[in-house]
Amino acid sequence: MERDIRVRKIKDGTVIDHITAGQALNVLKIIGITREFPKTTVTVAINVPSRKAGLKDIVKVEGKELRSEEVDKIALIAPKATINIIRNYQVVEKKEVSIPPKLEGVLKCANPNCITHFEPVKTKFHVEKKEPIKLRCHYCERVMSEAEIVRQF
Template sequence: MIEFKVTPIRNGTVIDHITVGMALNVLKIIGIKGENVQSTVSVLMHVPSKKAGWKDIVKIEDRELDPKELDKVALISPNATINIIRDYNVAEKFVVEVPDVVKGIVKCQNPGCITNMHEPIEPEFLVESKKPPMLRCIYCDRIMTEVSDYII
């Protein structure tokens, strides 16, 4: 059965297979706040996934994601797929990938970490595992447990 829950978009990006519950964090990452929206954005939460369980989906008209945004999406939703839509069709599809180096895109969750003091030190993490993402601060050794709350 084909279901149309939202109007198809002509050109833009569909971020599919988002970890259920993470859609609003994805919007935050790509800077969609509401008052600044200039094109149609559809958000689907808690959609049944053909693969297994539940997922969220975000569809943005006339917009593509830059590499930094893709890295951030990977950190909160490592199975997300990026579908570039051109003339109503999926022109490109890829799975996001957690980067080898996480630098300057996540804040350390340890309030006592030197990167959270007044020093101008850019937070940096070792990627101990990509799926699920496991980040260790190179300055204080803290393992990040709530990455989605600390995206810069």
């Protein structure tokens, strides 16, 4: 076990590890820390040396488990992230994120003329490229870049 704050044990919550370096703040936006959980203890480590992959970010959130929609969004910007669910100081579940081949109802289309803004249809995107992420709208074919996706978080 390492000795520093990075691995301080939390009682219940989630540790998101192996986040692509520099994406920790976007992960915080995705999981709604500032809005929904203003009093939650959150530990953020940015640019931590990693044996596997140069540098990585880590986010630890006490008292929160992630919804699948949040996990899907994290996968878009941090495809190597691992999610560790902690209950009573133990890791009860460890999973790797994966980018779903299709994303439905998770993001808005960046094309202001897209039908999804006018009709009650669920947005749907196909994965065009994984890293950095590019998504193609099922309805208008518009391709969204990582920057456009991150802006929505």
